[in-house]
Amino acid sequence: MTGNQTNLATIALDDVTIRYGATVAADSVTLSVEKGSVYALLGRNGAGKTSLIRCMLGQRKAQAGSIALFGENPWKSRADLMARVGVVPEEPDAPPEMTAKQLEAFCSKLYSTWDGRGVRDRLERFEVPNNLPFRRLSKGQKEQLTLALALGPMPDLLILDDPTLGLDAVARKAFFEELVGELADRGTTAFLSSHDLAGVEGIASHVGVMRTGRLLLDESMESLKGRFRLLTFGRDGGSPDADRTLSAMHPLRVSQQPWGVEAVVEGFGDEAFADFSAAPGVTDPEASPLSLEDVFIALDGKEGERR
């Protein structure tokens, strides 16, 4: 990444390392999120996603590297930056005794761009009770309220840390629908971490995958989905050309099935596939696209094998 790119990006992380004592939560992570894009950071529990988000929000300091939101250091300019950022945390964290109405009133005093009507509409739509203390709301209602409060100031950037964790399918769907609507309406830049790969797949324009603190992958959804394929084919005897042309597509996993061979490749290309299909001994080759979940599993499995 060049310095110029860093300055233009809404979020720019350069060689960021985060440690908790001897434990490394993020190891030299570099990524950038362009304005208007939706970046999904994926990873298993303990991969370092939340630590990275906390540093991006200026809640803790990275041990090394630099982080910039809108070109500014969030550790130094947290309060100013938060006027432009809406946050949905992993665990809804509003004061437990405050009602939705009181929370909305509290937040409205802090932002000059507060869209009170929009917040009230959303709460009504989500059927979040106005006068119940936050602690008495359901998990889904808490998330919806938190999202409504995060969208209240009409932020330029939305950061969501696994917001649908623990929600049922209906609540997850409602959450993502609201999010998609907001993103579509205002072109807000979004950075979200999630385990809900299906939900994310529909809205993310960029994807990053973390494992044990390292960023394994960072690219656009289109590119990602373009280069990952599930190949199925038959083998008619051993052929060096078949092995060579398959290797050229960087198989992550190859498994022998009763009906033939199944392989997940990360370097799919039409030309390479044509070469492979034409190789002697390859029969009935087929290439099918992978879901984000399949890609994630394949990547995670590959990294696991490497380790």
Place this chain on the structure above:
Amino acid sequence: MKGFTSVLMRETAQRRTIWWAALAAGLLPFLLAVLPGTTFSRAEIRDASALGIAAGFGLLVALVLGASVIGRDLSEGRISFDFTRPVGGLSIWSGRMAAAVVLALGSALVALLPATLAGGGPVKLMAVSLGRSSADGMVPVFGVFWSTVLYLLTLLFLVMLAHAGSVMVRSHSLWLLVDLVCCLGFLAVLFLTGRFLYAQGAIMGIVRAAWIALGILLLSLLAAGAAQVCKGRTDLKAGHKIISITLWSLCALGAVSIAGYANWYARVSPADLAAVYLGRTAPGGRWVYLGGWLKHRSDQFRPAFLYNPKTGKYLRLGVRGWGVAFSSDGSRCVWLEGWKKPDLYTADLTKRQPTAMPAGITLPERYNRLALSANGGRCAIASRSGVSLYDLSSGKLLASARFRDSGTPIPGAWGALVLARFANEDKLVIDSVSRDRENENEFSLFVRTLYVRRKKLLVTGRVEHLAGAVQIIPDSTGTRFVLATHESGEFHLSLRDGTSGALLAPLGPPGKLRSAAFLSDGRIAVAGSLDGTAHIWIFGAGGVPETSVAVPIKGSLLLGSEPAPGRLLVTGPVGGRDWYKHASLHEVNLAAGTTRQVAKNLRPLVWHWWFGEGTLPTGNAARLCLTADGSLVDVDPATGRETTLIKGY
């Protein structure tokens, strides 16, 4: 500011149930008031208990909220709600802390409300109580306003303390061990500082140091709490580390400051004297015993010094060296340190820089009079019940005897008038005044002689039917003394035999007498006034009147010193409040019968207000005078030129 007020309002509104709890607590005094078995009125019980409950409730709320208003949210991951808003860390911290203080103070006021509405009593009671305390002088009095401020500061202190403690405990970090070690270290420094000040007698210094320590601790807690929230943010363990580093660094700085303050406060020199108020001189006048008020310290801290006016060298006499006695050759000095069971100390004044040497003798009684033999080798310690004689070089008890048939000792510090004086190394004369058993308005003077070699204590003289205040003015040889009595403004003097107390001669000059003392040649000088003018009367060694000199001072005068044989420094006019600030110094030439004003607004360091050491100071010390502001100056009697030795203010 917007962030601060928003957080403050939110935190206050969120805990509104506290108001109801406070109101319920405020009703308790009404229940207590109807309980049986008390001698106070119901209104008094209600008001007093309302005051106590309200104050206690506020303190409890401060502790609970201090421990939870940030610490709990931090440990339960809720504080990030504030950190994801455009609110500065300082506003988050101050808003939440202020809410805790407001709720604590407010709940105390709400708890006071029912009793106040019922009779308007508690606040009035507090004012009255503080007034009573003032009258008793038992506790420092701040008044209602300052008491409220103090209470508010206490609430703030508790909130901060509970906050810091809460973060430390909740983090489950090893930094807690550091906290414990640092806390113990800080307390140890405070304890050692307090002990040092106590040992130096600076009791008010302890109080001041304690206030400073509390102030430093409060500021350190404020800074540490703010740093924890601003820098530690949502990270509990990091917050703990920051709070510990900030708190203990500042406390360490504070501890050093307090120790420095204590050192400054207690390690005083004569130069720190703001006003010299007592002085005695060693025979020969090389050393003087000084005491007085100190600059920038409490009035109650009055250390004493041995001071050499010529060299400026000095020796601090422990806590408050008292009962100082010099040997007649001026080579040794003894004094007492401590009150209940004082220890005897001694110093060799022939050295350029004397040091205080414990004599290894602890006295069983508080009130004692000391006397040294001519060369300072022996020390007599007389109390109202007996006398003991020690050899100072070995610390060995040479003789000890209890007084018998001595009447009722006069209670009070120096009321049990006892005076010991050496006639020679083996003969000690003890004068003591006691109240007659038969007639409480009369006193008797017992003159006892301790024959050291024979270890015999005998009553060798007795003067009975004395009335009023009694004073003995001994000569330097122990062979004579002047007995002075003072009753109803009348002053009577007589010269007595040193061993038997037998009357040698009445010293009865006409006029109103003020002071009497022996001169260096053994004659006796008596000062007073006659027909409105100050006079000095001189009597021979046997008490025969010799001469009198009128001093041009309206009223009376006091004897001061004898800088040269036959030349006296006197001061006057005497009488009235702060007379000494306007007194002038005169030199009296006894041979020529002339007087000369040496300086205005000056008085001798040692002045004889109808009692004194017996013999007027001579030598260098005889030139020492005090100015109106308490400065110690050396005065050349011939020219009146003053050299300031200790600047007062």
